[in-house]
Structure formats: structure tokens, C-alpha cells
Amino acid sequence: MTMAPELPRGLQWLNAPATTLHEQRGRIVALAFVNSASAWCAQRLNDLAVLQARYLGRLQALAIHVPRFDSERDPQQALKRLRRHGNALPLAHDADWVAWQRYGVDAWPTVLLIDGEGQVRHRAVGADGLQELERQIARLCDGLHAPPDDDLRSFREIHPEPRMPLCFPTGLVATPDRLFVADSGHHRVLECNHQGRVIRQFGMGTADFADGELNHAAFRRPQGLALVRESLYVADTGNHALRRINLPTSTVDTLCGNGRAGEPTDGVVDVARNVALNQPQALVVNNNQIFMAMAGDNRVWSYDLGTRELRARAGSGQLDVRDGSGPMAAFAQPAGLAAVLQTLYVCDAVGSSLRSMQLRGDTVQTLVGQNAWTFGADDGPREGARLQHPQAIALSPDSPVMWIADSGNGSLRTLRLGGGDLTTVALPRALHGPAGLSVAAGAVWIAETDAHAVLRYDIATGELSHVPIDE
Template identity: 55%
Template sequence: MDAQVAPEFPDSIEWLNLAQPLRMAQLRGKVCALAFVNAGSAWSMQRLHDLVTLLGRHRERLNVVAVHVPRFDHERDPRRALKRLRGHGFQLPLGHDPNWTLWQHYGVEAWPTVVLLDGEGRVAGRLVGDGPLRELDAQVGDLVRALVPQSLNPQPIELRRSGEPELPLRFPVGLAVSGNYLYVADTGHNRVLECDQGGRILRQFGSGGVGFIDGPMELAAFNRPRGLAVERDLLYVADTGNHAVRRIQLRSGDIDTVFGAGRPGTSGDVRVVDPRSVTMDSPTGLALAAGKLYVATAGDNRVWSFDLGDHSLRCLAGSGRLEVADGVGAEASFAQPVDVAAVQQMVYVCEAAGSAIRAVNARTGAVQTLVGRGPWEFGAEDGARSAASLQQPLALGLDPESPRLWIADSGNDRLRVLRLGGGEVSTFELPRPLHGPAGLAMAPGVAWIADTDAHAVLRLDLANGDLHHIPLGE
């Protein structure tokens, strides 16, 4: 396959952001990284961000083309796929392969896979998974240096100028409530907002520019912050793009790093002395309980426990393998854990790729599956836990007034409820549909919902089902 000429893009590929369908001839004369990705995969998105970094180094000699291949039914809709990819700000050709046609042409077997093409349009290599950037950089660099100058004048690749509407929020995800304050991770704007519950913005944490900078709230910087957890005058932030957990001192507004080196990796159990020496892999969800901060890391399929007293960080559970498997500690496996909720010694885990809800005993590390059967089994069925199904859930919330776990069932655009203690899964009927909800915060009688793909935050009255748009910054 190493000398094979890359096949032409089939007509079934839907180009999400191009004025005209892309042809292979337009890529010749430069090295091309053809990335087969899934918009909901943390590893795929990390690999695309790696390629954007390389594009900055080799812009005149490198093309990057992303082809989205769906895992879930809802991802077959090109509009949903484009929404998720836009949330990362990618400015490169984005194709959609709903029937896995191009995937099969290249014999791809896993997300992400990067197929490298030389300047003649021949397959020159492939990398599977989200391995070290240096390996990808080395292979791209070798091909760039081997380019032979050509007098090609191909039709330029023209990106459409359309995008998301200019709104106060852009793909909000994490939510937290403390007293009369509502905190919002405005993920697409790389900032965290403090608001009153009517939607008036009181403070902005982070400059809004992409960066990994501690300091005063107006100078500090985040990179795609997601999960939030608040306790008294401290707000913890899962700074996903920086592979770090950050902390906002709410009295002063100052921001510092709890742990995270700014690059993906798995640290192992450590006592955190130098925060920037600890590697994490796409932390996305946070929860506080009994003096511990629990962290879901979507990039390495693990759940971590950080002791706020002695600053010890340990892996609570997870082998690193992508699967839904019960067990104790490292014997158990998760399928892209994206959010956590905790009470006393019980940690509940929401898994996007596994379409599952799990429970972890914080004392023993024992993991039990509450809902879900595996990465390729999903649906929208209510009923007994053993028969109920979800589709790419992205957030959890514990009801403070009853033993219920609320679930943002993003792939189905629904709000679901799991009654704890052996109860059933049900759908909470809403007066209007949701749009890719990816954040939840619970208060007595109220659920706050990040309606992520609609760039909105909603307030749900649990007693009467009234659903209201909160005009943040409007």
C-alpha cells in the first residue's frame, strides 16, 4: 500500500465547509495529512489540534484534510458533525463520510487515523491513534523535505465563510451553581463567566484568547474549558485544551493551575508538588465530595481522585482501554468518561463513547455499570436499567432533593432521569427539544442545562416543567 496512488474522493463525501467538492489534484504538490476522525472522540480532536500545529509550521508545504466518520446515528447528520467540529475552531477542509465509503477505501480501522500522502498523491504512511506529536511531526517533516518543486497550478481550496452566529455564548458546556451565582464555561470563547441567575454577567475569568496563563482574571487564559465544580470561594475548571485542572479564587478572581503540564499524558499516582510537572489527558468533568476532587479524563479513559488536603493524585479506576467493563481500580475500564457527579463516597461517571452511566466506590475503587452495555450499543429506550439505553450522554447532575441522577443525553437531544437504588430510566418531557446538551447543574427544584449546540443556557423548573432561556449577556 505504501506506493499506492491515493484514490479520488467519492461523490458521497459531503464537504461541510467548502465552496466546491475537493479533488485529489488540488492536494498535489504538497504533503497531505488526511485525517479520519470522529467529532465526539477526544483522541480524534487532539490529533486534529496536533495537525493544526504542524500546519502552522509547514503551511506552504502541507495540506490537512479532516474526514468525519460517524460512530452514532445522530452523527450521520452533517449539520451535527459540522457543529461539533466548529466548536474546536478548525479552519481546514472538513468532509463527512456518513456511509464509511472513504474509510473503507483506505482500509481504516480506528479513530483517529492519519494517512500521509506525498507530493505526488501517493500513500506514504499512516499513524493510528493519538500518539506523540513528535512522531507525527517527524514523518511529516521527512515528507516535506523530500518534496520536489512542481509548477502545478491547481484550483485553490476555497473555504466557505459561513459560521456560527455571533452570540454572547459559543458552545457553552460546564455549569455550576453556588447560592445566587451561576458559573458557565463558555467553551468556544475560552472563558468562564460568573452570572446572576437572571443572566447578567458579573465577571469574566480569562482573557478569551487561547492560552495557558495563570494570574489575574483579565490576563489569565484557558483553552476550551469544560467541566466546573464550586466549593465556597473556589471554582475548579477542567481546562480541557490545556490538559489541566485550574482554580479560580472567587474573592480575588486570580487563577492558578492545580495540576497539568499543558500536554497530554498519564501521570500515575503522585503527590502534586510542582503542578506543571503532572500530565493529564483531556480532563473534561469535575466533582467535589468529602474533601476530594474527582476528575474524568476522556483522553485516557480514567477517573482520578485528588485529595484537597495533602495534594495527592491517584487513579481511582480505569485501565485505559476503551470498553465498558466492571471491576476494581485498574481492572475496570471506561469508554471516554466525560463527566462525574459525586456524593459522599460514591462517584457517578458519564461515558460518551460507551453510552453508559457507571458508579465507582471511592473507598474501594469498585466500578459497577448502571446503564449501558458497550461502545457499539446505544439507543433511546426507557425502562429498567438493564434494558434502557442512551446515545452519547455528555453530562450528569445529582438531584439535591431526591435519589435521582439527571443525564444530558446529548445524542438523543433529551433529558433523562435515572432513579438510584435500582430504579428505572425515564425521559423528562420538555416543552421543546434540546440541541446537543453537554452540561448540567442541579439546585433545589431547578436544573440548569447547557444547550450547547444552540449556544444557550436554559433553566428548567422541575416541579412544573417550565423551560426558560437565560439571556446571558444579551
């Protein structure tokens, strides 16, 4: 065992008063080194929040954010991204990787367990090992007396997000007269008209996992949406589930997912709640199959609506940008999907890349991007063009153009299919963390996620306007 070094004085605390390890003496500290772009880190922070509630007063989780992308060096942007995933733990920003180096960290996420005497007792690295982490926390906390009620030292966030009609909206589906919005931070899905009037709300608006009628069903941070005839499919990311909204009956059911992150397996889904998924983030339907971008395991999966077969289509599970067929390919946190004919397009967020997958053979090819550490904002031919943490893509229904929500650069960009260049769309201002796109009725509909807003970009005139949803 070694004594944990003190936290660097230069840390910028974003949502809580500054603290030190010395101030936390007498209880267990889970010091988590995380990155706001990482699905694995988001899941680990959620795990720690649950454990902290279980051992209230005996365990304090502290998160240290270390940036990967240039955009994440902005502390407010990092805070927004982690809040988008539901994080409410005390968060410090380590812009220059000082704490990272002081504690000898070399991977996201890393959790150090520090006992009440200030000694490091356990180090958990990566997305796996939750059971061992829970066991170690239980062992350390069982040796502590529960504090009296007036000494729980409960944490309250400072500078919380403003109360607005939307909270971190993500997935969008636009039709000629409707707009469906995954209002992720409010744990609901909205059906609106193009003027923003809410017609129906699906989900109670509290984070839970329940099927049933629209007012009794519940979601947890839903993100991706896909509409096929009278069914709206939902990537219920926080519940690790694929859900379906029957629009004529206003009811919600679950196709697969048990509410907990796990390792998906191939096979027919006989009982929906017996199947584990891992942070499904985006959906698209093609040829009676729902394709899922599974951010938590870096793969693309399909669910057959006829046979109910769940199948891994491409990706090794490793976080990488590698071309190949099926499991020989690798993705770096796929976050967006689009499809036309026999081609699936994948927005690879952490890889800052755009990929294509031929559905005959599941062969993956990189269109734009290099690897998980190469990013930028360069336009031009694909070989030299760069993106930074793109979050969503959408195809024009009447032209070979892909629209891209280039979240890290705060921009809307286009790629002409068939070998065309990457281009940045001229907008009157930068976008704030865009993470959802849909194209319909002569417009690109944009989820400006970090601004809690939905925008409409008129393709013909170039006008960018706010859609006043539920205002």
C-alpha cells in the same frame, strides 16, 4: 508505496469548498479519518492544525468524518461537535463509510500522509505516535519548496458559527443565587446571576495558558466546573490542566497540567507545570479530593487538595465498558461526574452508559448501558434502557434522582437511584447537543451547547426557558 485512491465524489464537504487529492498535488496531504465523539480524534485534529501552520503551504490537512452514533449521521451535528473541540480544518462527511472502506481504515483516528505525487507514505493509527507522525511530515515537507505568499491556498471556513454571547457553553455550576458557566468556545468562565447578567468574566477570552488576575488569566476550551466554598475548579480541557479560580481575590492558578496532552502519572505534584494530563473534561469534589474524568485516557483520577497527590482511581486506559476494581475496570471516554457520600457516578459518553464507583475500593459497576456500540433511546428498567452519547449528569440535592444530558438523543432524562427506571423528561422541543447540567434553586440548568445557549428547566412546573446570558 501505493497510489492513494481519489476521494469519493459522494463526500459532503461541510465547512469548505469540495476538493480532490488531484487538486492538492504538489504538497503533502494529511488525510485524517475522525469521529466527532472521540476525544482522541479531537486531539489529533488539533495536532494537525499546529503542524499545518508550521508547514504553511506545504502541508494540507483534510478531515473525513465517519459516524459512530446515529445522531452523527446528521452532518450539521457532526460539524458542531468537531467545532466544539476547536476544529477548523476542511471537513467532509462520510455518512455511509465509503471513504473509510476505500482507504482500508479500521480505527479512529487514522491519518494517511500522501506525498506531492499522490502516493501514501505513512499511516498513523490511534491516539499515540505523534512524534513519528511529526517526523514523517517534517521529512516529506523538507523536500518541498515553500510556495510564494500568493500561492499559500489558505483555507477560510464557510458557514461559520454565528456570533453570539456564548460559544459552545459546557460546564455549569448553579448556586441559590449564582450561575457559573464555562463558555468553552470563548475560552472563559463567567459568573452570572440567575437572570443572566454577567457579574465577572475570568479569562481574557483568547485561547492561551496563563495564571493571574481575572483579566490577565487565560483558558483554552474550559469545560467542567466544580465549586467548593470560595474556590471554583476548572477542567481546562484544551490546556490539559486543572485550574482554580479564587473567587474572593479574582485570581486564577494551576494545580496541575503543562498545556500539552500526555500520560498522567501517580504521585505528589510538586511543580504544577511538570505534570501531564490528557483532556480532563469533568470535575466533582468529594472529601477534599477533586475527581477528574480524563476523557483522553479513559480513566478517573483524583487530586488531593491537602497532599496534592494525583492518583489514578479506576480505568485501564482502554476504551471499553467493563466493570471491576481500579485498573480492572474500563471506561469509554468519561465525560460527566457526580458524587454523594462514598459513591461517584460517571457519565461514560462513548459507552452510552452510566457507571457508579464506590470510593472505598474504587469498584466500578454499570447502572445503564452495555458497550460502546449499543445505544438507543429506550426508557424503562435499567437492563433494557438505552442512552446515546450522554455528556453530563447532575444529582438533585433533595431527592435520589440523577439528571442526564442525553446529547445524542437531544433529551433530558432521569434515573432514580436505588434501582429505579430511566425516564425521558417531557420537553416542548428537542435539545441541541446538551453537554452541561447543574441542579439548584428548584431548577435544572442546562448547557444547550450546540445552540450556544443556557436553559432553565423548572422542576415543579416543567417550564423550559432561555437564560439571556450577556444579552
